[in-house]
Amino acid sequence: MIADALTGGFTDAPLQSARAFREILEALARPGTIRQVSGARPPPPLSTAAGVVLLVLADPTTGVHLAGAADRPAVRDWIAFHLGAPLVRAEQADFAVGTWTALHPVTRFRIGRPDYPDRSATLIVECDRLVNHGPALTGPGIETATWLNLPETAAFRANHGLFPLGFDTVFTAGDRLSGLPRTTRVEKI
């Protein structure tokens, strides 16, 4: 399995990470928009998009938490080789990867401190698909309203209620991703 761990990273990191970051930036600046990324081939069950987000943002200074099925040797090896990021418990994570069910309870994750609200986790939530249909989203980055198929609404409403504290979320499905920062107001349904 060693050979697997050595492949699937960026082949031209400066350019691929630059293009991928712009998509991630757009996704978080405009919550609910669905963007496409490429360049990573992480071992299953990680999606291309989840692999790209990790390659672009995680490094030896950030703790990564693998939740549920994502926590398997092939993924651990891949992260060790390509990111060098320490694998940590949920409570210490800067980035956490897994399905929504596996990440639960999400109240475990860091939400920052009142004086440093930026010291909070970013959740990478693996989804089956992303479509602009579901609960309405409003807030900064959204002109009027947009819609996204969130796995649930209560947790995101509670997270928004913590503002300026809270975690931020990137939803990934295949090579597509969408962002939901703590500022976004999620419709109650």
Add this chain to the structure above:
Amino acid sequence: MSDDTQSGAYTFAYLDEQTKRMIRRAILKALAIPGYQVPFASREMPMPYGWGTGGVQVTAACLTPEDRLKVIDQGADDTTNAVSIRRFFQRTAGVATTEATMDATIIQTRHRIPETPLTEGQILVYQVPIPEPLRFLEPRETETRKMHELEEYGLMHVKLYEDIARHGQIATSYAYPVKVEGHYVMDPSPIPKFDNPKLSGNPATQLFGAGREQRIYALPPWTDVVSLDFDDHPFETSKAPHDCDLCGAKDSYLDEVITDDEGGRMFVCSDTDFCAGRRAEGHEGRLGGDQKSSKTFANSFEGIWPATAGAR
């Protein structure tokens, strides 16, 4: 020197990948907490502090090879600061550049927001000298951090009140403090307060980088930004009470240019792209016909410099 790019002597956009990851994480957290200043490990750049090192690092972290970059300094594309930063990215990233606001995908700015309305997908990167709006009222970082935490902004209102008590009006005319989404008070960098209304509900993403002070903050598109004021002294924009002498614009922000030592002066748009665009459309101001524009003058000056193959 342009060979440096071709032979790969620079990594794309100058900064190493580890640095970019750190800056990119800060930018994303800044977008998630609009108006909050995210600390970041600012690097030394090949230019002095005060020349836009924060903005350059943010631009470098956001730039892609497909981008078209515009750099302005006080609205002008052709001043030293703008020219050197534009050349820096031409050389280290090989990106296309433009002076037209509407053609640019990333605009790095020092102290102005372009007159031409920005559009969705554009990124405006501000160079920020002092990111902390409360710094001149309270020098201790520990205290200002606590004030932001508690949303305790009474001191800022006292400052604006003292303006009124002394001058009969709020005399702060640039770096006018704003409140973002009803929470953080933010320094919009030293833009004239004329530009403050453009901060709010802007379709572009606005990123702020302070290199020496090591802070990044942001306004996502369509963010609600309110300039602080009082019910009986509402916020008002201000500009020189003139029309542009070159293009005749009545609604643009103007620079005053001294033209001789006998009191002669002219007022011209500080946004050179906006002014040149209007003149190209046939608009003419008081002196538009017979005077060289500031842009023409600067371009003739620039011609003296040794040309580098990477530039323009």
